Amino acid sequence: MTLVAEIDATSKGGATAGDFAIRPLSPLFAAEVVGLDLRRPLGTATRERVCDAFVRYHVLCFRDQHLSKDEQIAFSEQFGTLERHIARNRGSDNPWVHMVSNLNAEGRPSGKVNSTRWHTDKSFRPEPSLATILHAVVMPPDGGDTCFANMYAGYEALSDADKAELAGVRVIHSWELSREKSGQKATPEEIRDAPPMAHPLVRVHPDSRRKCLFMGEHASHFDGGTIAEGRARLAALEAHATLESFIYRHKWRPGDMLMWDNRCTLHARTDFSAGERRLLRRVTILGEKPV
Numbered sequence: 001m002t003l004v005a006e007i008d009a010t011s012k013g014g015a016t017a018g019d020f021a022i023r024p025l026s027p028l029f030a031a032e033v034v035g036l037d038l039r040r041p042l043g044t045a046t047r048e049r050v051c052d053a054f055v056r057y058h059v060l061c062f063r064d065q066h067l068s069k070d071e072q073i074a075f076s077e078q079f080g081t082l083e084r085h086i087a088r089n090r091g092s093d094n095p096w097v098h099m100v101s102n103l104n105a106e107g108r109p110s111g112k113v114n115s116t117r118w119h120t121d122k123s124f125r126p127e128p129s130l131a132t133i134l135h136a137v138v139m140p141p142d143g144g145d146t147c148f149a150n151m152y153a154g155y156e157a158l159s160d161a162d163k164a165e166l167a168g169v170r171v172i173h174s175w176e177l178s179r180e181k182s183g184q185k186a187t188p189e190e191i192r193d194a195p196p197m198a199h200p201l202v203r204v205h206p207d208s209r210r211k212c213l214f215m216g217e218h219a220s221h222f223d224g225g226t227i228a229e230g231r232a233r234l235a236a237l238e239a240h241a242t243l244e245s246f247i248y249r250h251k252w253r254p255g256d257m258l259m260w261d262n263r264c265t266l267h268a269r270t271d272f273s274a275g276e277r278r279l280l281r282r283v284t285i286l287g288e289k290p291v
Contacts, residue, residue, distance in 0.1 A: 019046065022053050022060075029150050029265075030248040031057040038065050038075045038257065047078060054131070055207045059148050059248060059260040066255055067135060069097055072283055076133045079259075080285040083122065083129065100134070100280040109275050116269035117182070118149060118242055119217035120262045121284055124173040124194050128262060130287035135257040138279040143272030146250045151212040151264045154241025155202060169201045170223040171234070177220040198223045201237075203290040205264050212264040213241055214290055242266065263287060 020035035031053060036042075042050065054060055067075065073096055076082060084095040104110045121129040134146075155163070175194040176186040186194075201222075203214045215238060221230025249270075250258065260267065262284075272278060 026248045030059040032061045039071050062257045064255040065257045076283040083286040098282040102278050111274050117217040118266040118268045123218045124175045129284040131285040133259045133283045135281045136252050138277045139252045140272040140276035145270040148248045149242045149266040150246045153246045155213045170198045171201045172220045173197050173218045174220050178218040199290045216266050
């Protein structure tokens with residue numbers, strides 16, 4: 001599989017395949033992994049089982065984890081090459097770690113809760129993120145859920161006419177234009193670092209070989225078409241693909257670490273009280289050029 005890299009099966013201290021359970025969290029997708037300590041390296045059989053579950057369920061929740069920043073990086077590196085975050089999306093002294101936070105420099109809630117639109121991480125890159133690994137450090141008592149939309153289901157529910165219309169269509173993904181849509185402005189450095197990219201709207205997942213939609217907040221418009229027409233069509237497709245029947249909502253528990261497949265899901269965050277603290281640590285794994 002694309003996700004799986006070679007690891008010595010005799011790794012000392014590695015967990016074995018019989019040490020944990022995988023349990024579905026919803027009828028359509030998402031599963032919890034119970035019984036693994038991710039501070040320990042994974043043995044080959046364990047990691048292959050986790051990879052198989054990742055491809056099957058698209059969203060995995062590892063329960064009862066308490067990793068340091070370095071331990072989260074070490075866990076993530078077992079699944080591929082880490083990718084750096086742009087300066088705005090870092091908030092830490094490590095280019096591989098993004099602190100997802102509503103806290104100010106003094107560690108107190110800033111009083112602002114920016115809305116989060118449906119997106120897939122780093123779709124504006126030539127090789128968008130394969131996986132995101134997000135570890136809850138501090139969570140509000142209510143709200144702040146992460147919702148996921150299944151892009152296989154969204155594609156498969158389209159009519160045959162829509163599927164034919166969208167075949168071969170390419171979409172411009174742009175960090176600069178996605179900032180403009182949300183009323184913000186990308187810096188010249190960010191624009192140079194992340195120029196616009198064209199990706200297929202319907203991509204073939206490299207592991208499952210199934211077709212899915214690939215769009216979200218960073219998707220601006222159809223390549224070769226007008227921005228207005230392209231955005232209207234993308235908005236209609238997003239409304240279809242994020243129907244409640246295609247969504248899994250994750251209500252965080254202390255110690256949760258989520259790992260999801262950016263190639264076949266969109267995600268968004270629900271609101272929470274601006275006076276509550278919310279802090280998570282994010283690492284992303286480099287993907288491949290969408291086809």
